[in-house]
Amino acid sequence: xxxxxxxxxxxxxxxxxxxxxxxxxxxxxxxxxxxxxxxxxxxxxxxxxxxxxxxxxxxxxxxxxxxxxxxxxxxxxxxxxxxxxxxxxxxxxxxxxxxxxxxxxxxxxxxxxxxxxxxxxxxxxxxxxx
Numbered sequence: 153x154x155x156x157x158x159x160x161x162x163x164x165x166x167x168x169x170x171x172x173x174x175x176x177x178x179x180x181x182x183x184x185x186x187x188x189x190x191x192x193x194x195x196x197x198x199x200x201x202x203x204x205x206x207x208x209x210x211x212x213x214x215x216x217x218x219x220x221x222x223x224x225x226x227x228x229x230x231x232x233x234x235x236x237x238x239x240x241x242x243x244x245x246x247x248x249x250x251x252x253x254x255x256x257x258x259x260x261x262x263x264x265x266x267x268x269x270x271x272x273x274x275x276x277x278x279x280x281x282x
Contacts, residue, residue, distance in 0.1 A: 159225055159228040160223070160224055160225035160226075160228035160229070161223040161224065161225075162220075162221070162223070162224050162246070163220050164220055164251075164257075164260060164261075165220065166257050166258065168213075168216055168217070168220070169204075169213065169257070172207060172212060172213050172216055173190070173200070173203055173204060173207055174186045174187075174190065176203060176206070176207045176210075176212070177189060177190065177203055190203075208252070213252060214248050214249070214252055217248040217251050217252060218248040221246055221247070221248060221251070224246060226239050226242055226243050226246075227239065229242055229268070232268045232269070232270075233269075234267070234268070238267060241267055242264075242267050245260065245263050245264065245267065246260075246264075
């Protein structure tokens with residue numbers, strides 16, 4: 153927000169990969185209980201890894217990530233005193249390919265905060281604020 157107007161939007165769901173994986177498996181195995189396959193089955197770790205590998209071969213997950221990132225106005229981050237290099241680093245961080253290759257989905261938040269020099273900021277979900 154700037155002067156009461158939204159100038160950029162960014163939403164990143166930590167659960168997105170998990171949801172995409174569940175949908176992916178449900179489409180392939182409609183007769184199976186996806187929750188059981190992914191979490192209860194004795195071979196769930198192996199099933200999960202194979203399914204993630206297959207999912208990543210499709211463009212579905214990358215497309216979903218891209219949709220979450222498409223409303224970012226990177227130039228708006230100049231309000232945080234980011235120079236051109238800082239904005240380029242932010243674009244690199246918030247790129248669908250980069251996000252897909254993160255080992256830990258939470259690292260994106262820490263890198264984002266570091267780029268904006270707001271490390272002390274705590275993330276609070278809007279639906280949890282009373």
